[in-house]
Amino acid sequence: MIGGLKYFLSEACLSLWRGRRSSVLSILTITIALFVLGLFLLLSANLERTVSEWSRSAEFSVYLRDEATPIERGAVERGLRADASIAGVDVVTKEAALARFRRDFPELVPATLGAPGNPFPASFEVRLGSSAVNASALETLATRLRTMPGVADVRYDRQWLDRLASLIVFIRWAGLSLAAVLVLAAGLTVTNVVRLALYARRDEVEIMELVGAPMSYIRGPFVCEGIIQGGSGAILALVLLRAGLDLARPPLAAVASGLVDGNAIQFLSAGMVALILLGGMLVGCVGGLVAARRLR
Amino acid sequence: MLAGRPVAPCYTRRRLHVVVPGMPWAAVERATVIEIEGLSKLYARDVFALDDITLHVDRGEFAFLTGASGAGKTTLLRILLRQELPTGGHVKVDGRDLVALAAADVQAYRRALGFVFQDFKLIPRKTVFENVMFALRILGVPDVQQRRRTFQVLKWVGLQHRANAYPVELSGGEQQRVAIARALVNEPVLVLADEPTGNLDPDLALDIMNLFREINGTGTTVLVATHDRELIRHVGRRAITLDHGRLVETA
Numbered sequence: 153m154i155g156g157l158k159y160f161l162s163e164a165c166l167s168l169w170r171g172r173r174s175s176v177l178s179i180l181t182i183t184i185a186l187f188v189l190g191l192f193l194l195l196s197a198n199l200e201r202t203v204s205e206w207s208r209s210a211e212f213s214v215y216l217r218d219e220a221t222p223i224e225r226g227a228v229e230r231g232l233r234a235d236a237s238i239a240g241v242d243v244v245t246k247e248a249a250l251a252r253f254r255r256d257f258p259e260l261v262p263a264t265l266g267a268p269g270n271p272f273p274a275s276f277e278v279r280l281g282s283s284a285v286n287a288s289a290l291e292t293l294a295t296r297l298r299t300m301p302g303v304a305d306v307r308y309d310r311q312w313l314d315r316l317a318s319l320i321v322f323i324r325w326a327g328l329s330l331a332a333v334l335v336l337a338a339g340l341t342v343t344n345v346v347r348l349a350l351y352a353r354r355d356e357v358e359i360m361e362l363v364g365a366p367m368s369y370i371r372g373p374f375v376c377e378g379i380i381q382g383g384s385g386a387i388l389a390l391v392l393l394r395a396g397l398d399l400a401r402p403p404l405a406a407v408a409s410g411l412v413d414g415n416a417i418q419f420l421s422a423g424m425v426a427l428i429l430l431g432g433m434l435v436g437c438v439g440g441l442v443a444a445r446r447l448r
Numbered sequence: 449m450l451a452g453r454p455v456a457p458c459y460t461r462r463r464l465h466v467v468v469p470g471m472p473w474a475a476v477e478r479a480t481v482i483e484i485e486g487l488s489k490l491y492a493r494d495v496f497a498l499d500d501i502t503l504h505v506d507r508g509e510f511a512f513l514t515g516a517s518g519a520g521k522t523t524l525l526r527i528l529l530r531q532e533l534p535t536g537g538h539v540k541v542d543g544r545d546l547v548a549l550a551a552a553d554v555q556a557y558r559r560a561l562g563f564v565f566q567d568f569k570l571i572p573r574k575t576v577f578e579n580v581m582f583a584l585r586i587l588g589v590p591d592v593q594q595r596r597r598t599f600q601v602l603k604w605v606g607l608q609h610r611a612n613a614y615p616v617e618l619s620g621g622e623q624q625r626v627a628i629a630r631a632l633v634n635e636p637v638l639v640l641a642d643e644p645t646g647n648l649d650p651d652l653a654l655d656i657m658n659l660f661r662e663i664n665g666t667g668t669t670v671l672v673a674t675h676d677r678e679l680i681r682h683v684g685r686r687a688i689t690l691d692h693g694r695l696v697e698t699a
C-alpha cells in the first residue's frame with residue numbers, strides 16, 4: 153500500500169517534470185480559479201464581519217415626549233425589554249442627555265443653549281443582540297413603538313446595513329459562480345494535461361496492460377499527477393492571496409481608515425484554507441480520473 | 449553467444465504460489481492447458497481471420513503456430529492473451545474460459561501468463577532489472593523475493609551483467625532475452641510468443657529458440673508463432689499450421 157503510493161508519487165512527479173510546460177499551465181489555471189474563489193471568500197467574509205460589527209453598534213433609540221406619563225414610559229420600556237432581539241435598554245433622562253451634550257460638544261454649548269430650559273428629550277437607548285437579529289421583526293417593533301402614546305420618535309438606522317448585508321450575499325454568489333466557471337475550466341485543463349502525459353506514455357501503458365498490471369496500478373500515477381497539479385495550484389493561490397493581503401493592508405488602511413481598520417482585515421479561516429486546498433486536489437483528482445478512465 | 453550461460457538452467461519450477469484472489473482454479477493442475485473448440489474470429493464482414501479452429505495443447509507441450517502472413521497466428525495469440533474476444537467458439541486456458549472472463553479479471557489472468565512479442569515491448573524508461581522485476585511487483589511478491597528471483601532469471605538468460613542497462617543500450621537479441629526473462633519470472637503455466645525471432649538474425653533466432661526449449665524443459669507449456677519453417681524444422685517440435693484462418697495440419 154505504502155509502496156504503491158510511493159510508486160504513484162514518483163511516477164507522477166517524473167511525468168510532471170517531463171511535461172513541465174503543460175504542467176505549469178494547468179497548475180496556473182487552477183491557481184487563477186482558486187485565487188478568484190479565495191478572493192471573493194476573503195472579501196465577503198471581511199465585509200460580512202464589518203457589517204455585523206456596525207450592526208451591533210447600530211442605534212435604536214426611542215425618544216419620549218416631555219409630557220409622557222410614567223405609566224406610558226413604563227409601557228414602552230416593558231415593550232422593549234420583552235423583545236428577544238434586544239440585549240439591553242438604557243434609560244437616558246432629559247438631564248443626562250443635556251449633560252452628555254455638554255460633555256461631547258462643549259464648543260457648541262454657548263450657541264445652542266443660550267435659552268433657558270432643557271431642549272433634549274428623554275430616551276431609551278436600546279442595545280441590540282448579536283448579529284442574529286431579525287431585521288423585519290425590529291422594523292415591526294419600531295413601527296409599533298412609534299404609535300405608542302408618549303413616544304415622540306423612533307430612530308432605527310439599521311435598514312441600510314441590512315441592504316448592505318444582502319449586497320454582500322449577492323457579491324458572494326456572483327464570486328462563487330465566477331469561481332465555479334473558472335474551476336470547471338481548470339478541471340478541463342488538468343484533464344487535458346494528464347491526457348497529454350498519458351499519450352506521451354501510451355506505449356508504456358500498453359505494455360503494462362499486456363503484462364497484466366492492475367488497472368489501478370496503471371491509472372494511479374495519472375490520478376496522482378492530477379492531484380499534485382490541483383494541490384500545487386491551490387497552495388500557490390493561497391500564498392498569492394496571503395501575500396496580496398499583506399501588500400494591500402497599508403494602502404487600504406490609509407484610504408479606508410475611517411471605515412475599517414486595515415489591520416482588522418482577516419485572512420481566510422483555517423476551514424476555508426483547507427476547503428480551497430482540498431478543492432484544488434479534488435479538481436485535480438477528477439481531472440486525472442477522467443483522463444485515465446479512457447484507458448480501456 | 450550463450451557460452452557464458454550455465455547449461456543447466458538455474459531456473460527451477462518451484463512455483464511462487466501466488467494465488468490470485470477470486471481465482472481458485474489457478475492452483476488446479478490440468479492435462480490440457482489450451483482448449484480451443486470451434487473458434488472463429490471475424491474482423492470485417494465475411495472475412496474470417498480464424499475459421500472454426502479446434503485445437504488442444506497439453507501441459508508441458510512445446511508447439512509452433514505457423515502459416516503464411518495473414519493466416520491468423522497473431523489473431524489466435526491475441527485471443528489467448530484476451531486482447532481480442534472471439535466471434536464464436538470456446539477458448540479455455542488452464543481451465544479459464546476466456547470468453548466468460550470478466551473484464552475485471554483480465555489483468556489478473558494476464559499476470560498468470562508469459563508473453564513474448566516480436567518488438568520486445570520493454571519499457572524504455574526502466575532498466576533491464578526493473579523491466580523484469582515489474583512482472584513480479586504487480587503480483588505483489590515481497591520485495592526481497594522480487595530481487596532474488598529477477599536476478600536469478602536474468603542470470604539464466606545470461607544478462608545479469610546488463611541488469612542496470614536501459615533497453616536502448618541493448619542489442620535486439622539481448623532485448624528479446626530480457627523480454628523472455630520477464631515472461632518467465634512469474635513462473636507461468638503457459639508462455640506465448642508471437643514471432644519472437646522476427647526481428648533477429650538467424651543465429652540469434654536459434655539462441656532464442658533454445659531458451660524456449662529450456663523453458664519447456666522445466667515443464668512450462670510453450671506456444672510460439674513463427675512463419676520461419678526452417679527454424680521449426682531445426683527445433684523439431686509439433687507445428688500447428690494455419691491457412692487463411694483454417695487449421696491445416698497439426699504435425
Ligand SMILES: Nc1ncnc2c1ncn2[C@@H]1O[C@H](COP(=O)(O)OP(=O)(O)OP(=O)(O)O)[C@@H](O)[C@H]1O
Binds near residue numbers: 491496520522
Ligand atoms: N485489427 C484488425 N482489423 C481487421 N482485420 C484484421 C485485424 N487484425 C488482423 N486482421 C486480418 O486478419 C487476418 C489474420 O491476421 P493476423 O495478424 O492474425 O495474421 P498473421 O498470421 O499473424 O500474419 P503475419 O505472419 O503477417 O503476422 C489478416 O487477413 C488480417 O488482415
Ligand SMILES: [Mg+2]
Binds near residue numbers: 521522523
Ligand atoms: Mg502476426
